[in-house]
Amino acid sequence: MPHRWEPTAPWPTDLVRPVAVDPLGVAGPTRREAAGPYWVRTSTARYVPADTDRTRAEQRVLEQAERLPPAGAVTGWAACRVHGAAFFDGLADDGRTRLPVPLAVGPSGRLRGDPGATAVHHVLLPSDRAHLHGIATVVPVRAAYDAVRLAAGPRGAVVALDMALAAGLTTLEQLAAYADQQPRDRRTVLRAAGFATPHSRSPRESRLRLAWLLDARLPAPLVNPTIRDRAGRFLGIADLLDPVAGLVAEYDGADHRTSRRQAADLGREDRLRRVGLEVARFSGPDLADRALVVRRLLEARARCRFDGDLDRAWVAIAAS
Structure with missing residues (x-):
């Protein structure tokens, strides 16, 4: 199953709204309390508890x-x-x-x-x-x-x-x-x-796509397409895919560092390689070195099979 992705986040219900000074110390701190260690000023005449x-x-x-x-x-x-x-x-x-x-x-x-x-x-x-x-x-x-x-x-x-x-x-x-x-x-x-x-699923994934387009000058990739084999079996979702060459580029963020996620990543990579796709993986530090990203993308693409439609053992379904 593909990893769950959440592009939205609920607004927290436990935020602390700044309050004004209250001479009675009910709706807010008294002036003396506001000057003490248990309150912090957030803006003119507005305070929140110090914790x-x-x-x-x-x-x-x-x-x-x-x-x-x-x-x-x-x-x-x-x-x-x-x-x-x-x-x-x-x-x-x-x-x-x-x-x-x-x-x-x-x-x-x-x-x-x-x-x-x-x-x-x-x-x-x-x-x-x-x-x-x-x-x-x-x-x-x-x-x-x-x-x-x-x-x-x-x-x-x-x-x-x-x-x-x-x-x-x-x-x-x-x-x-x-x-x-x-x-x-x-x-x-x-x-x-x-x-x-x-269709991008993270800021770093977007930056990898921009390095692909602007630095490596490769053809525009499919973004997060679903990959299946010819029998219709799910193989994985590729971050970026060049469908002509058969090149997949993957960004591995911090959430990929758990043993379970790494195992899932390796399993997906193995499935993709078995059907003839070439996979290049990148981490956050890699993206800071554009020359490295370009070199690895171009080297990976040079290893690609460039299979024609009838020869491919995989099918890409564009994200919708």
Whole structure:
């Protein structure tokens, strides 16, 4: 059976909403308590208990949303998370650096400086705004649009769009229609859309596909197709497949390191090789070395059989 994949994530129910000072100490800390060790200020006149886990992406979004002006909204990666997109975890590509929460404040809006947030001065129409989980946010298509245009570099933009598509926040058609109405960064978003797919299953898998396309300059692969033998037996789902050459590329993330998952990976690789497919595997550190990725892809493709349709012992079914 294929490994379970979850592109969406439920909004946590145990977040701690910042509160104001309460002279009675009922709805919030007294002024004296707020100055003590058991409370932490999150923004002007807003506090949470000191034992609150403020590293969680959702908690950071909730705290920063308290700083919004009346017509503002959370946007970008943070809004994607509010709408349930699992891979928008508020971390940079290194998996450690926390990204600031983007807050849409309109062209003339102001936001007091805070390393935990960044002001987005882009036209924000009433139709762009929504409320979800008690947070003023943008609608899903605007969340995706801003996540793409605010991403780190062109490849980061494609990765962001892949993950927004995977979570069902928007479609390429909806995004293109929305982009046609936007005065800023339209080309950036549409350029990313030209490389995006709704079938990618992780950010690193998307980066492997971009290395395949842009660095190795190989033909566009099928993304996560199902592979069966001629008798219809399930062999596996390939991250990337060149159906002409018979080349499979696999990204092995952290969840592949358990003994059970490694055994499943090796079993799938053996089944794919038995029907004549060539398999190249990559890990996270590999993707940091594009020259290595290119070399291994090209070497693997040189070993491929390039069987014709009638000679293949396998059938690829494109993801839908």
